[in-house]
Amino acid sequence: MIEILQIGQRLVRDDRVMTHIVLVARAFHASKIYMHGNNKHIKNTVKKINSTWGGNFEIDFVNNWKKLINTKKKSYKIIHLTMYGENINYACSKINNTNNMFVVVGASKVPREIYDIADYNIAIGNQPHSEISALAVFLDRIQQGKQFLKKFNNAKIEIIPDASGKNVLKNN
16 A cells, blocks of 8 residues: 655645646555645545546545654555655665555655654655656656556546557446
8 A cells, every 4th residue: 555645835836736746646556645734626636536537546634744654654664755865776676565655755845854754765866856756756666567557446537548549438
């Protein structure tokens, strides 16, 4: 099981960026994301996407990320995505057989404590980048592309891969 915690939000960002984090987590078959505060817009977006595209991806809002991480640490490996940690090429081989992963991404500079709490601080490159790209790269690497072979249950719309165009299946 893979769950995500997104910490922080820059005031200059709009809901669209936050929504993209959610979309990546869901599309790459994480089961849940936790975000700071309470954003009805993003919660409604998740509900609509699950209804149309299938699956049961969850979103939950938290105010105390430390408490949540400490609770998760009992049964999950805490994985912090950053540009300062251990190179992803080496780190993924260590955690490939981990069943429960709790992945922490930050919208802004994360508190220093995260580095100490995490079981793994994984560098997704050593240059500034977005948490959206870091999450996508990590989830792809750790699942070795197998996430794209999985189906979302109860989908009303399903895209069938096709090299020459759009192939959309509409289910009743």
